[in-house]
Amino acid sequence: MFKTVGRCAVASVCFILLMPLAAQAHFQLVYTPEVNQAAAGDVPVKLIFWHPFENGHVMDMANPIEFYVIHRGEKIDLESTLSPTTFTGSENSAAAFDGTLTLKRSGDYVMVVVPAPYYEQSEDIYIQQITKSYVNRNEIPTDWMEAQGLKTEILPLNRPTNIVAGSTFSGRVLSDGQPVSGVEVEVEYMAAEPDMANGRPKEPTAKPMPGGAIVALTDENGYFTFGIPKAGFWGFAALGSGPDKEFNGKELSQDAVLWVRAYDVK
Structure with a gap:
């Protein structure tokens, strides 16, 4: 039997399901525009908590x-x-962070941010999105296929730095290292990528789908699969998948977030 978790109630199912939700999707970003690098050196990174599909709040x-x-x-x-x-x-300005990733040896660089819980007044809950994002140097795989021992995380089953647009991406949701069934996984397209120089989004390249957020459910072994229809950055947020359920006396949605990069075949 699946567990019901996350910020929206879901029915128990025995297969992966896609469905729309009405709420906008909160997504923690750990963003740098070029995830495949050849040279050693410093790479700029932005940490932003945003609604990137609709370039929203x-x-x-x-x-x-x-x-x-x-x-x-x-x-x-x-x-x-x-x-x-x-x-x-497009709606407001908010506090964010600039950082630097230094590339030295070839291989994968798995960036992890554990943000402080954010109080979402409209839902009267706290949200903490433990987020992974990837950069690779010289096309040599070293770390992407490994779990990183986080309280909750999405383990990618496809190399996250070169997904083929039009193919599928699969992941496995873990909580304290164990797979979690029946978890809602929100899917987000970064339609408006951040401009690294001026702290604003670039022009959007897509519009949000009608019907609200796109959501997949994990199966009995914690797996989900999503068809990637378009090149660009795609985010996956497993809602409430973490073991911590309360913060400051209120409900905590401790989410696992993963970003992948898809490319068109030319």
């Missing part, structure tokens, strides 16, 4: 609890690279 980020990268199994702290900034979407 931006939420204020507090100082992250943790920001680091895993490279060849080694954890490297990145908090010292962070500086406060402002990101301005």
